[in-house]
Amino acid sequence: MSKYDSFTGGTSTPVTSREDDSLVATFRRMLLEEVDLHELSKVDDNQRRARLERVIAHLVSREGVILSASERNQLVRRVVDEAVGLGVLEPILNDPTISEIMINGHDQIYVERDGQLESWPAPFSGVEQLMQTIDRIVSTVNRRVDESSPMVDARLPADSRLPRGARVNVVLPPLSLNGPTVTIRLFPQALSLNQLIEKDALDRRTALLLKACVEARLNVVVSGGTGSGKTTLLNALSSFISPSERIITVEDAAELSLDQPHTIRLETRPANVEGRGQITIRDLVRNSLRMRPDRIIVGECRGGEALDMLQAMNTGHEGSLTTVHANSPDDALSRLETLASMSDVDVPFHALRDQVNSAIDVIVQLNRLSGGVRRVVDVSWVASRRQEDFSLVPLMEYAVDRSDPTRLRGHFVTHDLPARFRDRLLEGGVDVAAIEGDG
Ligand SMILES: Nc1ncnc2c1ncn2[C@@H]1O[C@H](COP(=O)(O)OP(=O)(O)O)[C@@H](O)[C@H]1O
Ligand SMILES: [Mg+2]
Structure with missing residues (x-):
């Protein structure tokens, strides 16, 4: 060889x-x-x-x-x-399974593949070569990084070099003791719901159910672990929003790519070298409410912004979508409650439960399985009201075939729609019979 x-x-x-x-x-x-x-x-x-x-x-x-x-x-x-091109980085950029590149000085590169870190065997030959690559990256967005501005955070649009677009962070010595340090988050490739069906991430009937939820303006939370495909599914679901609506997306690193013409994309900003000027998800969610949105899409709820998001959902911004890091629909609800309690506004615990129960309609649970398979394993409706204990009713569950040792094979089981949920869809103008009739 x-x-x-x-x-x-x-x-x-x-x-x-x-x-x-x-x-x-x-x-x-x-x-x-x-x-x-x-x-x-x-x-x-x-x-x-x-x-x-x-x-x-x-x-x-x-x-x-x-x-x-x-x-x-x-x-x-x-x-x-x-x-x-980008030299040493080219083969990494062309590998669709890699989502993050971490360069710790010229002689060490790590990559993240399917949520796992691995050391990349071909680092830079020297600091000069690394600096040249850094210059090439930041100059595409007309930025400079040198001793006088040793920290840069930039968003790179998709182009022929970076087919997926990325967010890049550079920290130079003396701030970084490892040598020039670069973190590149590669945005995931957008997949349509049809492509997700082809990958067996969900079946047609589940897709129709989710489409109905978005069209009926239910508030939907996509839940799953790191790299389980939450952002990808959120992006696919957003395609069902009418092009006549004004959509505001709020993200840490703007990964979503909506096709609707009336979309405003907001992205957070880290603090500058003096530690000032940080704009958080929370700031952006609050501000988005003053921007007359029809729908708010928050890329991921992971802090106190959950409270603002819940309040927005409860006050006339129905049909909002977000993702949360959780292992089950139950877990997702308690996680949202905990996140909301992290807000600086002191809300009593029973009131938080009320907010979650009133705001969240549907939880879509994703799972990452061996071999890179990502799948919708549960769609549940939040049936509990006000300050009742959380109660979830499954609308779809993925049943694993017990005889399959890999635990990968199984089938999607759709349940009858509960009457109250069905009514919500009807009120939202959805042709419910069409979903129920489609087997
Ligand atoms: N159904 C799927 N099948 C195969 N790969 C997928 C699927 N959904 C997402 N991916 C890929 O998995 C990686 C992680 O997806 P992402 O949506 O960013 O996950 P998360 O937001 O949960 O961290 C991306 O590279 C994405 O292209
Ligand atoms: Mg994500």
Whole structure:
């Protein structure tokens, strides 16, 4: 097996050696001597790449380096990546299973795949190479990072280099003692509800039920663990909101991509170097209420903003959507109650229960299973009212096939709709018979 073979698969684990690095560096230097990159900045990315690849292939032949065809292609690609792309980061950016990149100085990279951290075997060759990559990243958004502004937090739009878009945070020495430190959160690819059905994340009937909930303006909470697909499902559900509505999304890192024309996206801001200027989810949720929203979508409730969200849902902003980190629908309700109690407004506990019961209509529970499968395992209606103890009625449950040792196979079981829930859908103008009739 050639040492480059592991590069060619979709999800690659690169193998590099010192000789490769020095070859890449040599040809990169030669390339920069031969072509004026500035000149090439007028053509689009693909054309620029194609031209540079031709030049390097020519240089490699001219220098008489003996390489197999795949080694040669690999070398050409790495030189171009380093000359115009994001170098060492390119293979990571092209791996759809990676959601976060953590660079701790030039010689250590970690990536997050399916919620697990793993060390990436091919870090930068030196600080200079890392700084060059950082400059290239932040300059796309006209930002600068150097000794005078050693901390940068920027949102990168999706483009040919970053097909999914990302939020990047850079901290340089002397603030960081590890050397230049970069954290890149890659936004998940948007999946439509049909694509989720194809991936067996839910069935058609459950999809129709969720569509009905959104159309009838029920308040829906998507619950699940890290990486269980909450944001992805929230995004897919939001497609059922009418394009005539004014939607405000509030997120820590704006990952949602709604198609509706009348959408306002708000994103938090961390504190600056002096520790000032922080804008939290909570600030944004409160402010969004003054912006005449028809619907508010909060990317994730994880603090005191839960109280503002619940109050908004209870005061004329029905049809709002959010996600919460919890392991079951029951857990999601008590978690919202606890989060709301973290707010600086001192609300008695029974009043918080009242808020949750009145605000939340439906909980959609997601689960991440082995092999990268994400699935809707429960859809429950909050039947309890006012200060009653929480009571949930399952509308759909995923029943695991007991004979399957992997616990992956099973089927979606839809229950009859409770009368009071059915009435809510009817009031919301939903054709309930169509959902019930669809088997
Ligand atoms: N049903 C699904 N099947 C396969 N992959 C999925 C599914 N839903 C989401 N993903 C992927 O899983 C990763 C985590 O999804 P995300 O929605 O960000 O999760 P969460 O918001 O719960 O942390 C993303 O890479 C996303 O593209
Ligand atoms: Mg998320």
